[in-house]
Structures are given as C-alpha cells and as structure tokens.
Amino acid sequence: MAFIEALGLRKTYLPKGAPTVHALDGLNLEVPQGTIKGLLGPNGAGKTTAVKSLTTLIRPDEGTMTIDGIDVMAHPERIRPIIGVSGQYAAVDENLTGFENLEMVGRLYHLGAKASRARATELIELFDLVEAQNRPVKGFSGGMRRRIDLAGALVARPRVLFLDEPTTGLDPRSRLALWDVIRSLADEGTTV
Structure with missing residues (x-):
C-alpha cells in the first residue's frame, strides 16, 4: 500500500x-x-x-x-x-520576527516553550536566516518570507510535507539550498 x-x-x-x-x-x-x-x-x-x-x-x-x-x-x-503545508503564498505574521513566527508555530503544535525555541533556532540556521531572525517579517524580501514559511511547515517534523510552488520567489542559491533540504528530508523518511 x-x-x-x-x-x-x-x-x-x-x-x-x-x-x-x-x-x-x-x-x-x-x-x-x-x-x-x-x-x-x-x-x-x-x-x-x-x-x-x-x-x-x-x-x-x-x-x-x-x-x-x-x-x-x-x-x-x-x-x-503528521503533515506540514507550505502554500503558494507565505503564511506568516508580518509584525512578528522570523524567530517569533517559528516559535509561535511550535507553540501551536504544543511543542512547549523550550522545544519551540530550539526548533526555531535550528530552522533559522537551516534556512540561512540567522542575520534576519530578529527583524519583523514585514521587512523581509519575498525570498526570505518564502523561506520562513517553508521553515514553519517543518517545525513539527511532519511525516508528510506538502509544498505548493515551493521555489516561487527564491533566488537561484536559495532554490538549490531548498532542494537540498527537501532531498535530505526524503532521505530521512519524510514524504514530500
């Protein structure tokens, strides 16, 4: 099956x-x-x-x-x-920082404060957003918003990840990095 x-x-x-x-x-x-x-x-x-x-x-x-x-x-x-979803358009709170957005998603998944912060830190690094993590998302470029949205879809370590036009708005370097992340998720058993 x-x-x-x-x-x-x-x-x-x-x-x-x-x-x-x-x-x-x-x-x-x-x-x-x-x-x-x-x-x-x-x-x-x-x-x-x-x-x-x-x-x-x-x-x-x-x-x-x-x-x-x-x-x-x-x-x-x-x-x-058990699923993560990233749609065509970034679903983030523009008034929160990138870090706060990811932490909030963790709390919505009931990960707890400490685990939510740890996962947010891990994903900020994975998606190369360390320098921007404490800035409100409303100041992010389109590609940065896309990356924070994709990171949000991964907060709860989903077994299935649904992506709708995942590379829209990403520059070539970010696009390659995203596909590397997606391949590594599949290698670890996530269905994409």
Whole structure:
C-alpha cells in the first residue's frame, strides 16, 4: 500500500454566473513513503485543489484518500498533526520576527516553550536566516518570507510535507539550498 493514496478524486466548482469547473476529474495518486512526488500541469489543472484535498482544507465530491492508512476525510484530526503545508503564498505574521513566527508555530503544535525555541533556532540556521531572525517579517524580501514559511511547515517534523510552488520567489542559491533540504528530508523518511 502507498503511503499517500488518492483514488477517483473529483471536485467540481459551480461559480456563480460562470461555467462549471471540473478541478479534479478522477485523480488517482500513489506516493511511497520517503519519496518526492510532484504534480505538474498548466494553471487550472487542479494541482492546488488536489493538495487542499489531501491536507484536509477542502473535501472532494467523490473519491477516497489515505495517508499512512488513515482515511483523510473520516479522520482529519489524525492527519493534521503528521503533515506540514507550505502554500503558494507565505503564511506568516508580518509584525512578528522570523524567530517569533517559528516559535509561535511550535507553540501551536504544543511543542512547549523550550522545544519551540530550539526548533526555531535550528530552522533559522537551516534556512540561512540567522542575520534576519530578529527583524519583523514585514521587512523581509519575498525570498526570505518564502523561506520562513517553508521553515514553519517543518517545525513539527511532519511525516508528510506538502509544498505548493515551493521555489516561487527564491533566488537561484536559495532554490538549490531548498532542494537540498527537501532531498535530505526524503532521505530521512519524510514524504514530500
């Protein structure tokens, strides 16, 4: 059995005054544990809808999804603690510093104050944000915001990491560094 499995996913949107949109039309997906899998397609192909479905943000109209044998739709509360998500746009509090953003995510995952600070420090170093860690995020460049958002997705050491356009806004050096991090996560058993 695949670590992530989606069978027959269908999702239709009925926008007011516009034609019906079939975002997912029978998507089947199998992803082994500890691998990196990408969804490719043109704009509007349903990639983001697939990710939102697998991460419990929306429910497909039809189909089944499991992660590590857990039914995503029946038990979203069991799925959320084992996944990390970084969307197309950085989801950070601009008034907090980079360090405070990561520490806050740790506290939301109930890591405790000391563990949250330790994990924030580790990720600040991993994503090369040491010099900027005590500045409010509103002063960060787009690439720095992207890196702090990606770091936030890793705070709880997820078993599955969902990334939607992860290298958007990153310079070539940061892009290479991110792919190195992603490869090392997969080598350690994280499914990306």
